[in-house]
Amino acid sequence: MxxxxxxxxxxxxxxxxxxxxxxxxxxxxxxxxxxxxxxxxxxxxxCDPKKMLVTGAQAIDDVRRMTGRGVVAEDAQILWRDLIAxxxxxxxxxxxxxxxxxxxxxxxxxxxxxxxxxxxxxxxxxxxxxxxxxxxxxxxxxxAPLGFPGEEFLITNAEFLELEELPERIVLVGGGYIAAEFSHIAARACAKVTILQRGGHMLPHFDADLVGWLMEKFREIGIDVRTRTSVEGVEKTDRGFLVRARADGAQSVTVEADLVVHAAGRxxxxxxxxxxxxxxxxxxxxxxxxxxxxxxxxxxxxxxxxxxxxxxxxxxxxxxxxxxxxxxxxxxGNRHRPDYRGVPSVAFTIPPIASVGLSEQEAREKGLKFRMKSQLVPDWYTARRVAETVYGFKVLVDEETDLVIGAHLVGPHVDEVINLFGLAIRHGLTAEDLKTTMFAYPTGASDISYML
CATH class of the missing domain: 3.50.50.60 (FAD/NAD(P)-binding domain)
Known part of the structure; x- marks a missing residue:
């Protein structure tokens, strides 16, 4: 018909x-x-189901950070089946x-x-x-196709989000959003997590300095991140899976796993x-x-x-x-073009990392004259209030126009604060405009004037 x-x-x-x-x-x-x-x-x-699982992991992280600071919850844990429900x-x-x-x-x-x-x-x-x-x-x-023997044994992000039980040993192949976010969820649900990332660092679409600061949290919760490590094959065994990889193009690596997850791009x-x-x-x-x-x-x-x-x-x-x-x-009729200025990007790790506009490298490649302020600030109230040790920023402002051209944040509430920098970039607000805005205090946004 x-x-x-x-x-x-x-x-x-x-x-x-x-x-x-x-x-x-x-x-x-x-x-x-x-x-x-x-x-x-x-x-x-x-996005949506993942963020619901992140909420469970966030609750566990909140309890652990506040233990000894007035909060007692020794038996706090994720019941995976209930979280999936x-x-x-x-x-x-x-x-x-x-x-x-x-x-x-x-x-x-x-x-x-x-x-x-x-x-x-x-x-x-x-x-x-x-x-x-x-x-x-x-x-x-x-x-994306992976091109190594045994790739059929890997599960996708969709299948991970439907797991009735969370296996004890998980390997994530790749180092982008999926690997970062799922590893933070799984580790806080008490899984042993290994990330095998072919590139030189995790989250390549985010500022390398801020990713470096965030790696403290990966280490803190026991995630084994192996960069410059390319997976060469996955074998099914009586005990699960054996992931074979090569580190730095030479050293042979093997990791045993109960579950292997495709996190190497789409x-x-x-x-x-x-x-x-x-x-x-x-x-x-x-x-x-x-x-x-x-x-x-x-x-x-x-x-x-x-x-x-x-x-x-x-x-x-x-x-x-x-x-x-x-x-x-x-x-x-064809009169309208997409406008991608000021679109924020967030990886919902715990704490999250966020970015909008130009990176430092992009700004330099364009030959722009800009001032940059970058600082790791775990002593600021926003971080101390929630006992978070990772909080930092890098903000770029055009010297001639005073326009914000890039903002990169990691720490508590940055998934929300980044939207204000996105607003500034998309609608041409200057650094002075942001500095003179009176944000509610104390909130994450009230730190903006100190970042400029």
């Missing part, structure tokens, strides 16, 4: 939901298709809620794998053919879409070739948003922003 639409959206995550609802509200006939449960990565397999109180209802929202907006929703069969047509598992004036690829991302989930049938071109890395309007350069009927577009950072607010840009271009 063939059905016709103004817009067909492949995916059901943040970008897909924003775009489909806005187009339907504008009176357009819209369909969405996703082979996975409706809701997307952030709501079901990423709590997470499911959020994730469980999401697919049904999303399906109901699609129906309420008059959007046809299909539970099926979509693949292109022409420039303006997709075919679904089951045989339905959907033809549309435009098609939006918002299919999200998937774990790529756009495009392989099953049969892009060639639509004439949608990709670059040498497999990424979609898009113009400045998030439109395919080879098929004007096709647009992309979020992780599938890979134009901005792989973050939920970027996905939403992309979707809004695409919808405006569909309704008004």
């Amino acid at each position: 063939t059905k016709n639409y103004d817009l067909v959206v492949i995916g059901s995550g943040t970008a897909a939901m924003v775009a489909s609802h806005r187009m339907a509200s504008a009176g357009r006939k819209v369909a969405v298709a996703d082979y996975r449960p409706f809701g997307g990565t952030c709501a079901l397999r990423g 709590f997470k499911r109180t959020f994730t469980g209802p999401v697919p049904e809620k999303q399906e109901r929202r699609y129906a309420d907006h008059g959007i046809d929703a299909y539970h099926a794998q979509a693949r292109f069969v022409g420039p303006n047509a997709i075919e679904l598992d089951g045989g339905d053919r959907l033809e549309a004036q435009h098609i939006l690829i918002a299919a999200g991302a998937r774990p 790529i756009p989930d495009l392989d099953s879409l049969n892009l060639q049938a639509a004439g949608v071109k990709q670059d040498g890395n497999g990424h979609l070739k898009l113009n400045e309007f998030l439109q395919s350069i080879s098929n004007p009927a096709v647009y992309a948003a979020g992780d599938a577009a890979r134009m901005g950072s792989p973050l939920t607010p970027v996905s939403s922003h992309d979707a809004k840009v695409v919808v405006r271009n569909l309704l008004e």
